[in-house]
Amino acid sequence: MEAIRKQASKLREQVARQQQAVLKQFGGGGYGGSDNMVTDEVELQQHQKLEKLYISTRAGKHYQRDIVRGVEGYIVTGSKQVEIGAKLSEDSRKYGSENNCTSGNTLSRAALSYSHAHAQMEKERGNLLKALTTQVAEPLRAMVMGAPLEDARHLAQRYDRMRQEAEAQAIEVSKRQARVRETPGNAESAMKLEAAETKLQDLKSNMTILGKEAAAALTAVEAQQQRLTLQRLIAMVEAERAYHQRVLQILDQLEGEMISERQRIEAPPTPSVDNSMAPPPSYEEVNGVYASQTHNGMTDSMGYFLGEVLFPYHAESEVELNLSIGDFIVVRKVTNNGWAEGECKGKAGWFPFGYIERRDRVLASKVAEVF
Numbered sequence: 241m242e243a244i245r246k247q248a249s250k251l252r253e254q255v256a257r258q259q260q261a262v263l264k265q266f267g268g269g270g271y272g273g274s275d276n277m278v279t280d281e282v283e284l285q286q287h288q289k290l291e292k293l294y295i296s297t298r299a300g301k302h303y304q305r306d307i308v309r310g311v312e313g314y315i316v317t318g319s320k321q322v323e324i325g326a327k328l329s330e331d332s333r334k335y336g337s338e339n340n341c342t343s344g345n346t347l348s349r350a351a352l353s354y355s356h357a358h359a360q361m362e363k364e365r366g367n368l369l370k371a372l373t374t375q376v377a378e379p380l381r382a383m384v385m386g387a388p389l390e391d392a393r394h395l396a397q398r399y400d401r402m403r404q405e406a407e408a409q410a411i412e413v414s415k416r417q418a419r420v421r422e423t424p425g426n427a428e429s430a431m432k433l434e435a436a437e438t439k440l441q442d443l444k445s446n447m448t449i450l451g452k453e454a455a456a457a458l459t460a461v462e463a464q465q466q467r468l469t470l471q472r473l474i475a476m477v478e479a480e481r482a483y484h485q486r487v488l489q490i491l492d493q494l495e496g497e498m499i500s501e502r503q504r505i506e507a508p509p510t511p512s513v514d515n516s517m518a519p520p521p522s523y524e525e526v527n528g529v530y531a532s533q534t535h536n537g538m539t540d541s542m543g544y545f546l547g548e549v550l551f552p553y554h555a556e557s558e559v560e561l562n563l564s565i566g567d568f569i570v571v572r573k574v575t576n577n578g579w580a581e582g583e584c585k586g587k588a589g590w591f592p593f594g595y596i597e598r599r600d601r602v603l604a605s606k607v608a609e610v611f
Contacts, residue, residue: 283444286451287403293458294396300465301389304380307472311377318369322362329358350501357494364486371479376472383468392457399447399454406443412436520559520579520590547571547582547596561589569596 336352339345383389416433423429546568553563561584563569569584569591580593 283448283451286448286455290396290399290451290455290458293455293462294393297389297393297458297462297465300462300469301384304384304465304469307469308377308381308384311372311476315369315372315377318365322365322369325358325362325365329355329362331355332358346501346505350498353494353497353501357490360490361487364483364490368479368483372476375475375479379468380472383465388457388464389461392454392461395450395454395457399450402443402447402450406440406447409436409440409443413440518577519557520581521575545571546599547580548599549584549596551595553591553595555589555591559589561587561591563591563595568599571596571598 332351332355336348336350336355339348339351341347413433413436416429416436419429420426420433549563549565549567549569551563552565553561555562561569561582563584567584569582571580571582571593573581574593575581578593579590580596581590582588
Protein backbone atom coordinates (compact mmCIF):
# COMPACT_ATOMS: atom_id res chain seq x y z
CA MET A 241 0.00 0.00 0.00
CA GLU A 242 2.79 2.42 0.86
CA ALA A 243 4.44 1.83 -2.52
CA ILE A 244 1.15 2.47 -4.31
CA ARG A 245 0.68 5.72 -2.39
CA LYS A 246 4.17 6.88 -3.32
CA GLN A 247 3.58 6.01 -6.97
CA ALA A 248 0.25 7.88 -6.98
CA SER A 249 1.92 10.89 -5.40
CA LYS A 250 4.61 10.89 -8.11
CA LEU A 251 1.98 10.68 -10.82
CA ARG A 252 0.12 13.64 -9.34
CA GLU A 253 3.32 15.66 -9.30
CA GLN A 254 3.99 14.77 -12.94
CA VAL A 255 0.49 15.79 -13.99
CA ALA A 256 0.80 19.03 -12.07
CA ARG A 257 4.12 19.84 -13.73
CA GLN A 258 2.70 19.08 -17.15
CA GLN A 259 -0.33 21.22 -16.41
CA GLN A 260 1.78 24.14 -15.28
CA ALA A 261 3.94 23.83 -18.41
CA VAL A 262 0.89 23.93 -20.68
CA LEU A 263 -0.60 26.86 -18.78
CA LYS A 264 2.63 28.81 -19.12
CA GLN A 265 2.83 27.95 -22.80
CA PHE A 266 -0.67 29.14 -23.61
CA GLY A 267 -0.77 32.05 -21.19
CA GLY A 268 -3.51 30.76 -18.92
CA GLY A 269 -1.63 31.97 -15.86
CA GLY A 270 -3.55 29.67 -13.45
CA TYR A 271 -6.82 27.80 -12.97
CA GLY A 272 -8.66 30.97 -12.05
CA GLY A 273 -7.76 32.63 -15.35
CA SER A 274 -10.15 30.61 -17.53
CA ASP A 275 -13.64 29.14 -17.29
CA ASN A 276 -12.18 25.88 -18.51
CA MET A 277 -9.74 25.65 -15.60
CA VAL A 278 -10.62 23.22 -12.79
CA THR A 279 -9.43 24.91 -9.64
CA ASP A 280 -11.66 27.90 -9.28
CA GLU A 281 -12.06 29.40 -5.79
CA VAL A 282 -15.09 27.32 -4.80
CA GLU A 283 -13.55 24.08 -5.98
CA LEU A 284 -10.26 24.90 -4.29
CA GLN A 285 -12.01 25.44 -0.95
CA GLN A 286 -13.90 22.18 -1.43
CA HIS A 287 -10.68 20.35 -2.19
CA GLN A 288 -8.91 21.81 0.86
CA LYS A 289 -11.84 20.94 3.11
CA LEU A 290 -11.86 17.35 1.88
CA GLU A 291 -8.13 17.09 2.35
CA LYS A 292 -8.40 18.27 5.97
CA LEU A 293 -11.33 15.92 6.66
CA TYR A 294 -9.47 13.00 5.15
CA ILE A 295 -6.40 13.70 7.28
CA SER A 296 -8.54 14.20 10.40
CA THR A 297 -10.52 10.98 9.98
CA ARG A 298 -7.35 9.06 9.19
CA ALA A 299 -5.72 10.35 12.39
CA GLY A 300 -8.89 9.54 14.34
CA LYS A 301 -8.92 6.03 12.92
CA HIS A 302 -5.27 5.51 13.85
CA TYR A 303 -5.89 6.77 17.41
CA GLN A 304 -8.87 4.46 17.81
CA ARG A 305 -6.73 1.58 16.57
CA ASP A 306 -3.97 2.55 19.04
CA ILE A 307 -6.49 2.51 21.91
CA VAL A 308 -7.76 -0.92 20.84
CA ARG A 309 -4.23 -2.30 20.65
CA GLY A 310 -3.36 -0.81 24.03
CA VAL A 311 -6.50 -2.22 25.66
CA GLU A 312 -5.91 -5.62 24.08
CA GLY A 313 -2.36 -5.64 25.42
CA TYR A 314 -3.63 -4.62 28.86
CA ILE A 315 -6.20 -7.43 28.75
CA VAL A 316 -3.55 -10.02 27.85
CA THR A 317 -1.27 -8.82 30.66
CA GLY A 318 -4.18 -8.51 33.10
CA SER A 319 -5.37 -12.04 32.33
CA LYS A 320 -1.90 -13.33 33.18
CA GLN A 321 -1.94 -11.33 36.43
CA VAL A 322 -5.34 -12.79 37.29
CA GLU A 323 -3.89 -16.27 36.78
CA ILE A 324 -0.86 -15.52 38.98
CA GLY A 325 -3.00 -13.86 41.66
CA ALA A 326 -5.44 -16.79 41.71
CA LYS A 327 -2.51 -19.21 42.21
CA LEU A 328 -1.16 -17.13 45.10
CA SER A 329 -4.64 -16.94 46.64
CA GLU A 330 -5.03 -20.72 46.44
CA ASP A 331 -1.57 -21.30 47.95
CA SER A 332 -2.40 -18.99 50.85
CA ARG A 333 -5.73 -20.74 51.37
CA LYS A 334 -4.06 -24.15 51.51
CA TYR A 335 -1.51 -22.96 54.05
CA GLY A 336 -4.17 -21.34 56.22
CA SER A 337 -6.41 -24.41 56.08
CA GLU A 338 -3.83 -27.16 56.47
CA ASN A 339 -1.07 -25.72 58.65
CA ASN A 340 -1.02 -26.59 62.35
CA CYS A 341 1.56 -24.42 64.07
CA THR A 342 2.45 -25.41 67.63
CA SER A 343 2.89 -21.79 68.71
CA GLY A 344 -0.53 -20.59 67.54
CA ASN A 345 -2.64 -20.11 64.42
CA THR A 346 -2.12 -16.38 63.91
CA LEU A 347 -0.25 -16.80 60.62
CA SER A 348 -2.84 -19.29 59.39
CA ARG A 349 -5.63 -16.79 60.00
CA ALA A 350 -3.62 -14.07 58.24
CA ALA A 351 -3.00 -16.40 55.28
CA LEU A 352 -6.73 -17.11 54.98
CA SER A 353 -7.51 -13.39 55.11
CA TYR A 354 -4.90 -12.75 52.42
CA SER A 355 -6.32 -15.56 50.27
CA HIS A 356 -9.86 -14.23 50.53
CA ALA A 357 -8.78 -10.65 49.78
CA HIS A 358 -6.71 -11.67 46.76
CA ALA A 359 -9.54 -13.77 45.39
CA GLN A 360 -11.79 -10.71 45.63
CA MET A 361 -9.18 -8.48 43.96
CA GLU A 362 -8.66 -10.90 41.08
CA LYS A 363 -12.42 -11.09 40.62
CA GLU A 364 -12.51 -7.29 40.41
CA ARG A 365 -9.62 -7.35 37.93
CA GLY A 366 -11.54 -9.85 35.81
CA ASN A 367 -14.58 -7.55 35.86
CA LEU A 368 -12.36 -4.65 34.76
CA LEU A 369 -10.97 -6.65 31.84
CA LYS A 370 -14.50 -7.60 30.74
CA ALA A 371 -15.56 -3.95 30.92
CA LEU A 372 -12.57 -2.84 28.85
CA THR A 373 -13.40 -5.48 26.25
CA THR A 374 -17.12 -4.79 25.91
CA GLN A 375 -17.16 -1.04 26.58
CA VAL A 376 -13.93 0.10 24.91
CA ALA A 377 -12.19 -2.33 22.57
CA GLU A 378 -15.19 -3.79 20.77
CA PRO A 379 -17.00 -0.49 19.97
CA LEU A 380 -13.82 1.19 18.74
CA ARG A 381 -12.79 -1.84 16.69
CA ALA A 382 -16.23 -1.87 15.09
CA MET A 383 -15.88 1.75 14.07
CA VAL A 384 -12.35 1.33 12.74
CA MET A 385 -13.53 -1.56 10.57
CA GLY A 386 -17.01 -0.14 9.94
CA ALA A 387 -18.62 0.67 6.61
CA PRO A 388 -19.37 4.41 7.20
CA LEU A 389 -15.70 5.30 7.51
CA GLU A 390 -14.64 3.18 4.56
CA ASP A 391 -17.51 4.45 2.40
CA ALA A 392 -16.66 8.07 3.17
CA ARG A 393 -12.99 7.52 2.43
CA HIS A 394 -13.86 5.79 -0.86
CA LEU A 395 -15.99 8.80 -1.85
CA ALA A 396 -13.06 11.09 -1.09
CA GLN A 397 -10.73 8.88 -3.13
CA ARG A 398 -13.20 8.83 -6.05
CA TYR A 399 -13.36 12.63 -5.84
CA ASP A 400 -9.57 12.81 -5.92
CA ARG A 401 -9.39 10.56 -8.99
CA MET A 402 -12.11 12.59 -10.75
CA ARG A 403 -10.27 15.80 -9.91
CA GLN A 404 -7.11 14.43 -11.47
CA GLU A 405 -9.12 13.42 -14.54
CA ALA A 406 -10.61 16.92 -14.74
CA GLU A 407 -7.16 18.46 -14.49
CA ALA A 408 -5.97 16.29 -17.37
CA GLN A 409 -9.06 17.22 -19.36
CA ALA A 410 -8.40 20.91 -18.68
CA ILE A 411 -4.96 20.46 -20.20
CA GLU A 412 -6.57 18.78 -23.22
CA VAL A 413 -8.98 21.73 -23.58
CA SER A 414 -6.07 24.16 -23.49
CA LYS A 415 -4.31 22.20 -26.23
CA ARG A 416 -7.49 22.18 -28.37
CA GLN A 417 -7.90 25.92 -27.89
CA ALA A 418 -4.33 26.47 -29.07
CA ARG A 419 -4.92 24.41 -32.22
CA VAL A 420 -8.12 26.33 -33.01
CA ARG A 421 -6.19 29.59 -32.71
CA GLU A 422 -3.43 28.19 -34.95
CA THR A 423 -5.89 26.96 -37.63
CA PRO A 424 -8.87 29.30 -37.60
CA GLY A 425 -11.89 28.06 -39.51
CA ASN A 426 -10.94 24.38 -39.14
CA ALA A 427 -14.30 22.70 -38.42
CA GLU A 428 -12.77 19.47 -37.14
CA SER A 429 -10.60 21.29 -34.58
CA ALA A 430 -13.60 23.34 -33.44
CA MET A 431 -15.72 20.20 -32.98
CA LYS A 432 -13.00 18.46 -30.99
CA LEU A 433 -12.60 21.56 -28.82
CA GLU A 434 -16.35 21.68 -28.19
CA ALA A 435 -16.40 17.99 -27.26
CA ALA A 436 -13.42 18.47 -24.92
CA GLU A 437 -15.05 21.46 -23.24
CA THR A 438 -18.32 19.56 -22.81
CA LYS A 439 -16.51 16.65 -21.21
CA LEU A 440 -14.65 19.06 -18.91
CA GLN A 441 -17.90 20.70 -17.81
CA ASP A 442 -19.44 17.29 -17.13
CA LEU A 443 -16.40 16.30 -15.08
CA LYS A 444 -16.51 19.56 -13.12
CA SER A 445 -20.22 19.18 -12.45
CA ASN A 446 -19.85 15.57 -11.31
CA MET A 447 -16.79 16.49 -9.29
CA THR A 448 -18.73 19.21 -7.48
CA ILE A 449 -21.55 16.81 -6.60
CA LEU A 450 -19.16 14.06 -5.53
CA GLY A 451 -17.09 16.52 -3.49
CA LYS A 452 -20.16 17.63 -1.55
CA GLU A 453 -21.17 14.02 -0.90
CA ALA A 454 -17.68 13.09 0.23
CA ALA A 455 -17.42 16.17 2.47
CA ALA A 456 -20.79 15.44 4.10
CA ALA A 457 -19.88 11.78 4.67
CA LEU A 458 -16.44 12.59 6.09
CA THR A 459 -17.89 15.34 8.32
CA ALA A 460 -20.41 12.87 9.75
CA VAL A 461 -17.69 10.26 10.30
CA GLU A 462 -15.39 12.81 11.93
CA ALA A 463 -18.13 13.90 14.36
CA GLN A 464 -18.92 10.26 15.18
CA GLN A 465 -15.23 9.50 15.71
CA GLN A 466 -14.82 12.39 18.11
CA ARG A 467 -17.97 11.56 20.07
CA LEU A 468 -17.51 7.80 20.27
CA THR A 469 -13.79 7.92 21.10
CA LEU A 470 -14.39 10.37 23.92
CA GLN A 471 -17.22 8.22 25.28
CA ARG A 472 -15.01 5.12 25.25
CA LEU A 473 -12.17 6.99 26.98
CA ILE A 474 -14.56 8.11 29.71
CA ALA A 475 -15.88 4.55 30.05
CA MET A 476 -12.31 3.28 30.39
CA VAL A 477 -11.47 5.84 33.07
CA GLU A 478 -14.66 5.07 35.01
CA ALA A 479 -14.01 1.31 34.86
CA GLU A 480 -10.43 1.71 36.08
CA ARG A 481 -11.49 4.15 38.80
CA ALA A 482 -14.20 1.78 40.09
CA TYR A 483 -11.71 -1.09 40.06
CA HIS A 484 -9.06 0.79 42.03
CA GLN A 485 -11.61 2.08 44.55
CA ARG A 486 -12.89 -1.44 45.18
CA VAL A 487 -9.35 -2.84 45.47
CA LEU A 488 -8.48 -0.07 47.93
CA GLN A 489 -11.46 -1.05 50.10
CA ILE A 490 -10.37 -4.69 50.03
CA LEU A 491 -6.78 -3.79 50.93
CA ASP A 492 -7.90 -1.50 53.76
CA GLN A 493 -9.93 -4.33 55.26
CA LEU A 494 -7.08 -6.80 54.78
CA GLU A 495 -4.60 -4.43 56.39
CA GLY A 496 -6.87 -4.02 59.40
CA GLU A 497 -7.19 -7.78 59.82
CA MET A 498 -3.44 -8.35 59.52
CA ILE A 499 -2.55 -5.53 61.92
CA SER A 500 -4.98 -7.07 64.39
CA GLU A 501 -3.20 -10.41 64.06
CA ARG A 502 0.18 -8.74 64.46
CA GLN A 503 -0.97 -6.94 67.59
CA ARG A 504 -2.24 -10.23 68.95
CA ILE A 505 1.22 -11.75 68.45
CA GLU A 506 3.18 -8.79 69.83
CA ALA A 507 0.91 -8.07 72.80
CA PRO A 508 2.14 -9.46 76.13
CA PRO A 509 0.07 -12.38 77.38
CA THR A 510 -2.83 -11.47 79.62
CA PRO A 511 -2.10 -12.71 83.15
CA SER A 512 -4.53 -15.33 84.30
CA VAL A 513 -5.83 -15.85 87.78
CA ASP A 514 -4.74 -19.23 89.03
CA ASN A 515 -7.83 -21.24 89.88
CA SER A 516 -5.93 -22.71 92.81
CA MET A 517 -5.24 -19.22 94.17
CA ALA A 518 -7.11 -18.61 97.43
CA PRO A 519 -9.93 -16.05 97.30
CA PRO A 520 -9.16 -12.52 98.50
CA PRO A 521 -9.63 -11.64 102.18
CA SER A 522 -13.00 -10.31 103.28
CA TYR A 523 -13.85 -6.85 104.59
CA GLU A 524 -15.01 -6.17 108.17
CA GLU A 525 -16.72 -3.08 109.44
CA VAL A 526 -14.74 -1.34 112.18
CA ASN A 527 -16.26 1.85 113.59
CA GLY A 528 -18.39 2.20 110.45
CA VAL A 529 -15.44 1.82 108.05
CA TYR A 530 -14.81 -1.27 105.94
CA ALA A 531 -11.24 -2.52 106.19
CA SER A 532 -9.56 -5.58 104.75
CA GLN A 533 -8.17 -8.33 106.90
CA THR A 534 -4.85 -10.02 106.47
CA HIS A 535 -5.19 -13.28 104.59
CA ASN A 536 -3.93 -16.26 106.62
CA GLY A 537 -2.02 -13.76 108.67
CA MET A 538 0.27 -12.93 105.75
CA THR A 539 0.29 -9.47 104.22
CA ASP A 540 3.20 -7.88 102.46
CA SER A 541 3.21 -4.20 103.40
CA MET A 542 4.87 -2.20 100.61
CA GLY A 543 3.43 1.18 101.53
CA TYR A 544 0.91 3.07 99.41
CA PHE A 545 1.71 3.57 95.75
CA LEU A 546 -0.08 4.22 92.46
CA GLY A 547 -0.55 1.54 89.83
CA GLU A 548 -1.88 1.61 86.27
CA VAL A 549 -4.22 -1.13 85.07
CA LEU A 550 -2.73 -3.01 82.10
CA PHE A 551 -5.42 -5.68 81.66
CA PRO A 552 -9.14 -5.64 82.30
CA TYR A 553 -10.49 -7.64 85.26
CA HIS A 554 -14.09 -8.51 86.08
CA ALA A 555 -14.86 -8.84 89.77
CA GLU A 556 -16.11 -12.25 90.83
CA SER A 557 -17.22 -11.30 94.35
CA GLU A 558 -18.36 -8.25 96.26
CA VAL A 559 -14.94 -7.71 97.79
CA GLU A 560 -13.18 -7.49 94.41
CA LEU A 561 -12.70 -4.47 92.10
CA ASN A 562 -13.62 -4.18 88.42
CA LEU A 563 -10.58 -2.95 86.49
CA SER A 564 -10.44 -1.27 83.08
CA ILE A 565 -7.29 -0.72 81.02
CA GLY A 566 -5.81 2.71 81.76
CA ASP A 567 -7.40 3.10 85.18
CA PHE A 568 -5.17 4.24 88.05
CA ILE A 569 -5.47 2.64 91.47
CA VAL A 570 -4.05 3.40 94.92
CA VAL A 571 -2.47 0.15 96.12
CA ARG A 572 -2.51 -0.20 99.88
CA LYS A 573 -1.72 -3.85 100.47
CA VAL A 574 -0.11 -6.67 98.52
CA THR A 575 -0.45 -10.26 99.73
CA ASN A 576 2.05 -13.00 99.12
CA ASN A 577 -0.54 -15.10 97.26
CA GLY A 578 -1.06 -12.73 94.29
CA TRP A 579 -3.83 -10.42 95.55
CA ALA A 580 -3.55 -6.69 96.16
CA GLU A 581 -5.96 -4.33 97.88
CA GLY A 582 -6.55 -0.73 96.91
CA GLU A 583 -8.95 1.98 95.84
CA CYS A 584 -10.07 3.02 92.35
CA LYS A 585 -12.74 5.55 91.39
CA GLY A 586 -13.91 5.82 94.98
CA LYS A 587 -14.28 2.08 95.54
CA ALA A 588 -12.01 -0.24 97.52
CA GLY A 589 -11.45 -3.93 97.00
CA TRP A 590 -9.16 -6.74 96.04
CA PHE A 591 -7.75 -7.48 92.58
CA PRO A 592 -4.97 -9.64 91.03
CA PHE A 593 -1.71 -7.80 91.52
CA GLY A 594 -0.38 -8.98 88.16
CA TYR A 595 -2.99 -6.92 86.31
CA ILE A 596 -1.38 -3.59 87.23
CA GLU A 597 2.01 -1.94 86.96
CA ARG A 598 3.51 0.46 89.46
CA ARG A 599 3.78 4.10 88.40
CA ASP A 600 6.07 6.50 90.26
CA ARG A 601 5.06 9.59 88.28
CA VAL A 602 1.43 10.25 87.32
CA LEU A 603 -0.38 13.33 86.02
CA ALA A 604 -2.37 15.15 88.68
CA SER A 605 -5.54 14.76 86.62
CA LYS A 606 -5.10 10.98 86.70
CA VAL A 607 -4.63 11.01 90.47
CA ALA A 608 -7.90 12.90 90.85
CA GLU A 609 -9.72 10.15 88.95
CA VAL A 610 -8.68 7.60 91.58
CA PHE A 611 -10.76 9.25 94.27
